[in-house]
Amino acid sequence: MALLDVRKLTKSYGETQALSDVSFQISKGEFVSVIGPSGSGKTTLIRCVNRLIEPSAGEIVFDGKEMTALRGPELRRERARIGMIFQHYNLVYRLTVIENVLHGRLGYKGAIKGVFSMYDEQEKRHALEILELLGLGELVYRRCDMLSGGQKQRVGIARALVQNPRIILCDEPISSLDPSSARIIMDYLLKIRTEMGITMVVNLHQIDVARKYSSRILGFNKGTLVFDGPSDQLSQQKIYEIYGAEAGELIND
Amino acid sequence: MNSSTIDMQTPSDFFRYRNVMLRIFLAILIALTLLSAWHTELKVGTFFTALPRVASWIFAHVVPDAAAWSRFPSMLEKLVETIFLSIMATTTAAVTAFLFAIMGSQCTRINGFFAIASRAVASVSRNIPIAAWALIFLVTFGMSAFTGYLALFFASFGFLTRAFIETIDEASDSQVEALRATGASYPHIIAQAVIPASIPQMISWVLYMVETNIRDATLVGLLTGSGIGFLFDLYYKTQQYKSASLVVILLVIVVMTIEFLSNHVRRKIL
Amino acid sequence: MSTVDYNRWTGKIAIRRLTTSQAWLYSVLVVLSSATVYGFLVLDTKGVGLIDAATRTIEYFGLMFGSPRGVPSHFGVFNDSTAALFLASFNLVLQTLSLAFLSTLLGGVIALVLGLFGAKNLTGPRTSNAIKGLMALIRAVPTVLWVLIFAIGAGLGAVAAVIGMSFHTIGYLLKAYSESFEEIDEGVIEALRASGASWLHIVSQAVLPSSITQILSWTFLRFEINFAVAVAMGAAAGAGGIGYNMFISAGYFFDIREIGFITYQILVIAILLEVVATRLKKRYRLAS
Numbered sequence: 001m002a003l004l005d006v007r008k009l010t011k012s013y014g015e016t017q018a019l020s021d022v023s024f025q026i027s028k029g030e031f032v033s034v035i036g037p038s039g040s041g042k043t044t045l046i047r048c049v050n051r052l053i054e055p056s057a058g059e060i061v062f063d064g065k066e067m068t069a070l071r072g073p074e075l076r077r078e079r080a081r082i083g084m085i086f087q088h089y090n091l092v093y094r095l096t097v098i099e100n101v102l103h104g105r106l107g108y109k110g111a112i113k114g115v116f117s118m119y120d121e122q123e124k125r126h127a128l129e130i131l132e133l134l135g136l137g138e139l140v141y142r143r144c145d146m147l148s149g150g151q152k153q154r155v156g157i158a159r160a161l162v163q164n165p166r167i168i169l170c171d172e173p174i175s176s177l178d179p180s181s182a183r184i185i186m187d188y189l190l191k192i193r194t195e196m197g198i199t200m201v202v203n204l205h206q207i208d209v210a211r212k213y214s215s216r217i218l219g220f221n222k223g224t225l226v227f228d229g230p231s232d233q234l235s236q237q238k239i240y241e242i243y244g245a246e247a248g249e250l251i252n253d
Numbered sequence: 254m255n256s257s258t259i260d261m262q263t264p265s266d267f268f269r270y271r272n273v274m275l276r277i278f279l280a281i282l283i284a285l286t287l288l289s290a291w292h293t294e295l296k297v298g299t300f301f302t303a304l305p306r307v308a309s310w311i312f313a314h315v316v317p318d319a320a321a322w323s324r325f326p327s328m329l330e331k332l333v334e335t336i337f338l339s340i341m342a343t344t345t346a347a348v349t350a351f352l353f354a355i356m357g358s359q360c361t362r363i364n365g366f367f368a369i370a371s372r373a374v375a376s377v378s379r380n381i382p383i384a385a386w387a388l389i390f391l392v393t394f395g396m397s398a399f400t401g402y403l404a405l406f407f408a409s410f411g412f413l414t415r416a417f418i419e420t421i422d423e424a425s426d427s428q429v430e431a432l433r434a435t436g437a438s439y440p441h442i443i444a445q446a447v448i449p450a451s452i453p454q455m456i457s458w459v460l461y462m463v464e465t466n467i468r469d470a471t472l473v474g475l476l477t478g479s480g481i482g483f484l485f486d487l488y489y490k491t492q493q494y495k496s497a498s499l500v501v502i503l504l505v506i507v508v509m510t511i512e513f514l515s516n517h518v519r520r521k522i523l
Numbered sequence: 524m525s526t527v528d529y530n531r532w533t534g535k536i537a538i539r540r541l542t543t544s545q546a547w548l549y550s551v552l553v554v555l556s557s558a559t560v561y562g563f564l565v566l567d568t569k570g571v572g573l574i575d576a577a578t579r580t581i582e583y584f585g586l587m588f589g590s591p592r593g594v595p596s597h598f599g600v601f602n603d604s605t606a607a608l609f610l611a612s613f614n615l616v617l618q619t620l621s622l623a624f625l626s627t628l629l630g631g632v633i634a635l636v637l638g639l640f641g642a643k644n645l646t647g648p649r650t651s652n653a654i655k656g657l658m659a660l661i662r663a664v665p666t667v668l669w670v671l672i673f674a675i676g677a678g679l680g681a682v683a684a685v686i687g688m689s690f691h692t693i694g695y696l697l698k699a700y701s702e703s704f705e706e707i708d709e710g711v712i713e714a715l716r717a718s719g720a721s722w723l724h725i726v727s728q729a730v731l732p733s734s735i736t737q738i739l740s741w742t743f744l745r746f747e748i749n750f751a752v753a754v755a756m757g758a759a760a761g762a763g764g765i766g767y768n769m770f771i772s773a774g775y776f777f778d779i780r781e782i783g784f785i786t787y788q789i790l791v792i793a794i795l796l797e798v799v800a801t802r803l804k805k806r807y808r809l810a811s
Binding site: 052076080082084086094156159 | 438
């Protein structure tokens with residue numbers, strides 16, 4: 001059975017359709033890149049999965065649960081099993097690295113314990129292990145506004161990992177980074193997929209990166225899914241369909 | 254707007270246009286000034302006679318005499334009362350304003366109705382001038398420090414709610430999204446993202462409000478018979494000007510000290 | 524394993540280290556909240572209990588906002604015409620607006636002159652700092668005291684109010700204006716200076732034209748504040764206008780319904796001014 005099953009997903013803002021009638025399935029362990037020009041619906045799609053954005057119509061079945069039907073605590077419990085990584089890292093900059101990482105545990109916590117940062121020793125040790133794994137072992141107590149972009153994004157990854165997620169959604173994880181930091185981040189994402197078996201769905205702007213790292217690519221244009229297939233089947237013709245007039249510049253890169 | 258007219262405009266046309274606008278603007282300004290002066294029965298001559306008189310008055314009364322110094326202890330007492338009143342009004346207003354700001358902010362609001370309601374309450378509270386609040390509570394509770402407290406509270410509450418809403422909107426939008434994605438609950442998001450991200454800026458507003466409130470407490474005290482404002486009024490009305498000016502000097506020292514302290518703290522926490 | 528701190532008392536893994544900025548933050552919170560608690564313990568409430576106070580507040584708010592009405596004779600109207608009453612009280616509101624306008628104008632003109640001398644890029648840092656220090660001193664004295672001090676020289680009334688109110692206006696606008704001036708591209712001024720332009724030319728050809736919209740917007744923001752100040756000066760320093768009538772309603776007639784009648788009028792004007800001010804702030808990105 002598919003881990004994520006999206007059926008006829010539609011999202012409209014008044015007149016404009018951000019997503020129209022999108023259907024696809026993702027199996028456990030896949031590394032899927034989602035590509036398309038800005039405004040093609042990539043961001044909306046990824047945020048509909050964990051319901052940061054409410055879909056207008058359609059179904060999203062994650063691990064056998066219908067996401068669109070969930071409310072309150074049930075929704076929180078499912079969100080806890082879906083990690084998310086953001087373009088602008090979305091860290092609380094005045095808190096330390098480990099505090100930000102432990103935010104990933106909030107989905108499993110009651111009100112009082114979460115509010116007063118009462119994390120278990122086991123949770124803290126898990127967080128420390130993950131930080132070590134991501135090469136942040138020396139920066140545990142550093143305030144996040146003192147970190148470089150690449151380090152911030154690794155904190156973002158650690159926060160997602162500490163959730164023990166089944167899937168990680170990445171929204172343009174490398175768009176704010178310089179090329180070498182970007183490569184490091186993508187390598188970590190790949191490592192997480194291969195070593196921990198966590199499914200990856202990554203919004204990307206760069207076609208070459210998508211081709212290099214992912215097993216499968218979804219291409220969007222104006223809210224419609226126009227390509228769904230293995231990375232090596234993404235032909236120039238398809239790229240043109242996805243990016244339209246923008247395509248020329250992208251291919252020349 | 255349409256580029257063709259700009260292209261065709263010569264520099265001299267442009268300057269002529271600017272000069273015409275400037276003249277119209279100045280004409281309106283002068284008309285409004287005359288109208289206002291007439292309406293408030295402003296005696297323009299007094300303007301020029303007042304300044305030298307006040308200057309010589311200040312020189313004559315700036316050094317306190319023995320009578321003024323003998324009242325120093327009671328001034329100090331009222332000054333302390335005023336400082337405490339300002340702090341109390343600010344902190345309690347800040348706590349209330351924080352709750353309203355959370356409901357009113359785009360990124361933490363519970364629903365549209367509460368958001369509009371909390372913004373409306375804050376707007377009314379802020380747009381009623383502090384002097385009006387003082388008079389409202391004067392009728393309700395008579396002359397007392399409590400009346401002064403309530404007036405300061407309501408004015409501060411309205412101001413701080415708006416300031417806090419802006420702070421929360423600016424500081425915590427993306428973090429709130431990230432925490433929602435981890436499955437954090439509403440109280441978690443407030444405690445773990447909104448408060449840490451916005452508290453230094455909010456404290457900065459609170460310190461600013463304490464400063465403002467000490468000045469405003471003087472006004473409120475004058476109207477409600479409490480604190481240092483009452484004392485100034487008393488000396489002023491009985492023409493004990495050297496005592497009145499000692500009150501002003503003390504107030505200046507207190508306000509500037511607090512301003513200095515809060516600037517120092519602000520540099521440390523921001 | 525990485526270097527980890529343990530809590531001194533519980534022996535658990537620590538998740539933060541106390542930084543100086545946090546220490547300052549906590550100290551401020553502790554000082555302010557203990558001052559508040561102490562303040563309430565010694566607050567003179569004249570025997571009014573909390574519940575009593577709350578019920579009375581609600582009752583009076585109900586009267587004030589629920590059934591406002593003005594007594595015509597208090598506004599110099601001696602017939603039953605509602606229109607005449609509203610006209611009379613609106614006239615008083617206009618008087619308050621006039622006070623605000625005049626003091627904003629006076630303060631604005633002085634601030635503009637001082638601002639041109641005070642901006643760091645137009646004169647040296649010494650003049651700039653001297654002016655800023657003087658302003659801090661002026662701002663430390665509450666407006667109501669300035670007005671009362673000037674009333675000694677000019678008598679209670681509009682003149683004292685306008686002069687007194689202009690002091691804080693100068694302080695506020697001077698800061699705003701000089702920041703607007705300091706935003707001006709250094710290169711433009713340098714270029715003009717190199718071409719042999721005099722100080723007056725630089726000001727009139729480069730500085731004022733490029734900051735005029737900001738200057739006008741800031742001036743309006745102060746006008747909005749000065750409206751509230753003018754109400755206060757009417758009430759507390761005999762400056763006339765609607766504030767004075769409110770003071771009479773409260774201090775002599777103890778008439779909460781008439782206060783409501785006046786409050787509504789002030790509120791309407793204040794909210795209108797605030798709406799315009801907020802638009803200007805957003806449009807020209809004026810940071811308060």
